[in-house]
Amino acid sequence: MALSMKSVLRSGRNAVTILRRRAFHRSAPAAAQVTVRDALNQALDEELERDERVFLLGEEVAQYDGAYKVSRGLWKKYGDKRIIDTPISEMGFTGIAVGAAMAGLRPICEFMTFNFSMQAIDQVINSAAKTNYMSAGRQAVPIVFRGPNGSSAGVAAQHSQCFAAWYAHCPGLKVVSPWNSEDAKGLLKSAIRDDNPVVFLENELMYGVPFEMSDEAQSKDFTVPIGKAKVERQGSHVTLVSHSRYVGHCLDAAAVLAKEGIECEVVNLRTIRPMDVESIEASVMKTNHLVTVEGGWPQFGVGAEICARIMEGPAFNYLDAPATRVTGVDIPMPYAKILEDNSVPQIKDIIFSIKKTLNM
Amino acid sequence: MQNLLSFLSNALCRITGRNSGAQTVSELLIGLSEYVSLTSPSAPDLAQTQRLPPKPPPAARVVASRSSADFTPQVALDIKKCDLHRLEEGPPVKATLTREQGLQYYRTMQTVRRMELKADQLYKQKIIRGFCHLYDGQEACAAGVEAAINPSDHVITAYRAHGYTYTRGVSVKEILCELTGRRGGVSKGKGGSMHMYAPRFYGGNGIVGAQVPLGAGIALACQYQGNNQLCVTLYGDGAANQGQLFEAFNMAALWKLPCVFICENNQYSMGMSTERASASTDYYKRGDYIPGMRVDGMDILCVREAVKFAADFCRAGKGPIVMELQTYRYHGHSMSDPGVSYRSREEVQEVRSKNDPITLLKEQMLSNNMASVEELKELDVAIRKEVEEAARFATADPEPPLDDMCNHIFKNDPPMEVRGTNPWSRLKSVS
Numbered sequence: 001m002a003l004s005m006k007s008v009l010r011s012g013r014n015a016v017t018i019l020r021r022r023a024f025h026r027s028a029p030a031a032a033q034v035t036v037r038d039a040l041n042q043a044l045d046e047e048l049e050r051d052e053r054v055f056l057l058g059e060e061v062a063q064y065d066g067a068y069k070v071s072r073g074l075w076k077k078y079g080d081k082r083i084i085d086t087p088i089s090e091m092g093f094t095g096i097a098v099g100a101a102m103a104g105l106r107p108i109c110e111f112m113t114f115n116f117s118m119q120a121i122d123q124v125i126n127s128a129a130k131t132n133y134m135s136a137g138r139q140a141v142p143i144v145f146r147g148p149n150g151s152s153a154g155v156a157a158q159h160s161q162c163f164a165a166w167y168a169h170c171p172g173l174k175v176v177s178p179w180n181s182e183d184a185k186g187l188l189k190s191a192i193r194d195d196n197p198v199v200f201l202e203n204e205l206m207y208g209v210p211f212e213m214s215d216e217a218q219s220k221d222f223t224v225p226i227g228k229a230k231v232e233r234q235g236s237h238v239t240l241v242s243h244s245r246y247v248g249h250c251l252d253a254a255a256v257l258a259k260e261g262i263e264c265e266v267v268n269l270r271t272i273r274p275m276d277v278e279s280i281e282a283s284v285m286k287t288n289h290l291v292t293v294e295g296g297w298p299q300f301g302v303g304a305e306i307c308a309r310i311m312e313g314p315a316f317n318y319l320d321a322p323a324t325r326v327t328g329v330d331i332p333m334p335y336a337k338i339l340e341d342n343s344v345p346q347i348k349d350i351i352f353s354i355k356k357t358l359n360m
Numbered sequence: 361m362q363n364l365l366s367f368l369s370n371a372l373c374r375i376t377g378r379n380s381g382a383q384t385v386s387e388l389l390i391g392l393s394e395y396v397s398l399t400s401p402s403a404p405d406l407a408q409t410q411r412l413p414p415k416p417p418p419a420a421r422v423v424a425s426r427s428s429a430d431f432t433p434q435v436a437l438d439i440k441k442c443d444l445h446r447l448e449e450g451p452p453v454k455a456t457l458t459r460e461q462g463l464q465y466y467r468t469m470q471t472v473r474r475m476e477l478k479a480d481q482l483y484k485q486k487i488i489r490g491f492c493h494l495y496d497g498q499e500a501c502a503a504g505v506e507a508a509i510n511p512s513d514h515v516i517t518a519y520r521a522h523g524y525t526y527t528r529g530v531s532v533k534e535i536l537c538e539l540t541g542r543r544g545g546v547s548k549g550k551g552g553s554m555h556m557y558a559p560r561f562y563g564g565n566g567i568v569g570a571q572v573p574l575g576a577g578i579a580l581a582c583q584y585q586g587n588n589q590l591c592v593t594l595y596g597d598g599a600a601n602q603g604q605l606f607e608a609f610n611m612a613a614l615w616k617l618p619c620v621f622i623c624e625n626n627q628y629s630m631g632m633s634t635e636r637a638s639a640s641t642d643y644y645k646r647g648d649y650i651p652g653m654r655v656d657g658m659d660i661l662c663v664r665e666a667v668k669f670a671a672d673f674c675r676a677g678k679g680p681i682v683m684e685l686q687t688y689r690y691h692g693h694s695m696s697d698p699g700v701s702y703r704s705r706e707e708v709q710e711v712r713s714k715n716d717p718i719t720l721l722k723e724q725m726l727s728n729n730m731a732s733v734e735e736l737k738e739l740d741v742a743i744r745k746e747v748e749e750a751a752r753f754a755t756a757d758p759e760p761p762l763d764d765m766c767n768h769i770f771k772n773d774p775p776m777e778v779r780g781t782n783p784w785s786r787l788k789s790v791s
Contacts, residue, residue, distance in 0.1 A: 055584070081584065086611065087607075087610060091603070091604040091607055092573045092604055092606075092607025092608050092611055093611065095570060095608065096574075096576050097577060098577060099516075099580070099591075100577040101577075102562055102574065102577070102578060103562075103577070103582070104581055104585065105580075105584060122570060126566070126567050126570065127565070132769065132771050133550060133769050134547060134555035135550075135551060135555065135563070136547045136549075136550045136551065136767075137767070137771065138547070139562065140771035140772075171769055195770075195771040195772045196770045196771055196773065312783035
């Protein structure tokens with residue numbers, strides 16, 4: 001269970017008390033604080049070293065060290081052949097990446113943000129996702145499309161969309177959305193090693209957040225399986241299902257509610273497609289209440305899919321109340337801080353929704 | 361009786377100057393009748409007639425009366441000079457053609473032709489459905505490209521792909537089976553006309569222009585792996601206006617990718633003639649900073665020499681080249697287009713009679729004594745038979761089994777469940 005210091009402090013607990021308590025707590029040996037950015041960087045470095053066919057291409061990934069510094073140091077280490085700066089030509093370089101994957105390489109195609117992936121979405125869907133099927137297994141496309149997804153801070157409508165629902169709609173794609181450093185590193189390594197097209201949705205606001213990473217998680221062979229959710233916090237009263245940054249919000253909400261005696265179970269999806277419905281069902285069958293939390297828009301979104309699946313499965317009969325979705329507000333993202341803050345789920349919104357679901 | 365036969369036959373030989381004697385009475389009678397017709401006053405034309413051997417019974421194997429030694433083994437032919445863009449020199453203006461090559465090219469083009477015409481027939485019988493974009497008229501392009509590159513090179517094209525699917529090694533049977541949507545198809549019935557693949561052949565792509573960045577990517581892989589291979593990336597005059605082409609051109613030139621970009625200009629993009637769709641119809645110049653060549657796409661030797669030139673250029677590390685093959689399609693854009701609302705029947709007929717690629721090669725071979733009319737006829741018969749058999753198989757082959765429907769979504773993945781049309785329908789998917 002990795003509680004970030006930031007989130008603990010935000011929830012108002014006394015830092016000194018925490019630290020004192022931590023002195024007696026038996027932690028894993030040589031665990032380190034690693035930011036999500038560094039975890040991604042480690043994953044890229046390790047996989048580039050492990051397999052010569054792996055290479056990274058995208059805008060500013062080489063000499064600029066990455067628009068968000070995720071690929072810092074890689075160009076210096078691996079050179080022009082493996083780390084390729086492209087012109088501003090999403091459709092072109094995405095097609096080039098997919099073609100390279102078809103011809104035996106294992107490209108990592110970076111979108112500076114997933115908003116720009118719309119320029120290239122035909123190559124992702126029609127050239128990458130569908131090809132193995134259309135060729136009856138003759139032509140695989142081992143490629144990773146990665147980059148920051150969802151809202152950032154003050155970047156307004158054209159740069160804040162969440163694409164989880166769009167990509168997760170399509171068969172032939174795997175869609176992954178890590179939350180913490182362990183997720184980021186383990187899932188990126190799995191994505192790179194996967195022989196199929198994987199859409200890897202990062203989050204810009206999470207890049208700088210440090211998390212504790214165990215020794216095991218720091219090893220070169222550490223991977224997190226695609227398609228398996230993780231229960232970040234055990235609970236018995238309500239199941240919170242989330243992905244990416246909002247897993248942290250759910251844990252914060254859970255910490256507040258614990259003081260009132262409400263124990264939330266927090267499920268970190270980790271993978272959007274294929275979704276680990278079994279884990280959600282098992283949790284709902286235990287807690288009898290379901291709240292989904294996401295940054296994306298409500299209509300036809302991740303939460304909507306979860307609700308539909310729960311209705312179709314065994315967990316429905318265990319629900320004591322209809323499932324609730326906490327989502328971004330159904331508007332293009334505004335710029336002014338007060339408007340932006342209120343356009344995405346805040347901890348108070350999650351708490352409010354949980355209490356409504358629990359009929360409190 | 362035999363003595364009389366030989367006596368008369370020998371006499372006839374001495375009179376007519378013929379070499380071989382009659383072996384049977386009927387042959388003798390044929391010989392006599394020929395002699396009579398040859399010497400009759402009404403037969404000045406017949407006197408020029410080549411003496412043909414007696415017609416054998418239908419089931420017998422036809423044996424060409426002339427051996428290979430009678431034919432010219434090799435000839436150097438003049439070919440049209442290519443228009444050049446940013447190139448000091450272009451492909452040679454003479455092409456060497458050997459008898460073997462000629463027969464092979466003829467066979468390839470004729471097979472593609474017959475296969476496409478058979479597809480037309482099957483489509484009209486509703487045995488093929490959906491999209492069907494036929495390649496007849498453009499055979500010299502596919503055959504010429506394949507003749508110029510190595511089997512280890514790579515090819516990618518758009519949706520008018522049946523010709524390349526064949527030249528890249530997929531059998532007529534597997535192609536027709538895929539068109540009829542049966543389990544024997546090269547994509548097991550899951551792809552259809554536009555999605556057929558083979559080693560080093562990347563389809564078959566349905567989205568106009570999308571194959572061009574893909575091709576540049578394949579070329580990048582060749583460069584990355586240092587294997588001296590290249591990628592031939594084909595597109596049409598319509599796709600030439602797609603933005604992603606110019607993105608691909610830029611990166612290919614920047615990084616000197618071994619990519620031969622080829623525009624198969626068949627004059628029409630669906631119903632849009634080149635003048636109606638393009639501000640510049642010099643497609644070979646569209647690469648701007650990339651050298652280009654405009655080639656007669658109806659002459660297989662022209663195509664071959666030009667692609668060879670381009671391939672050498674790329675392999676030398678000089679970067680990409682843009683080629684334009686001027687060609688023509690006899691059919692409409694697809695089977696749902698009769699192809700006469702935007703062009704005249706006379707135009708189609710004119711190309712057929714004056715500029716057909718197969719006829720051009722045939723004439724070249726015959727006039728240079730590289731093959732006989734019978735030999736080519738034999739080939740035609742054999743090819744027709746092959747296509748006919750393939751069509752019969754493709755019509756009789758069963759459709760794919762329903763439990764194959766959800767397979768091949770992923771590669772090398774454990775089996776998984778796929779939702780069917782309703783929540784209780786849980787289908788199985790294996791890699």
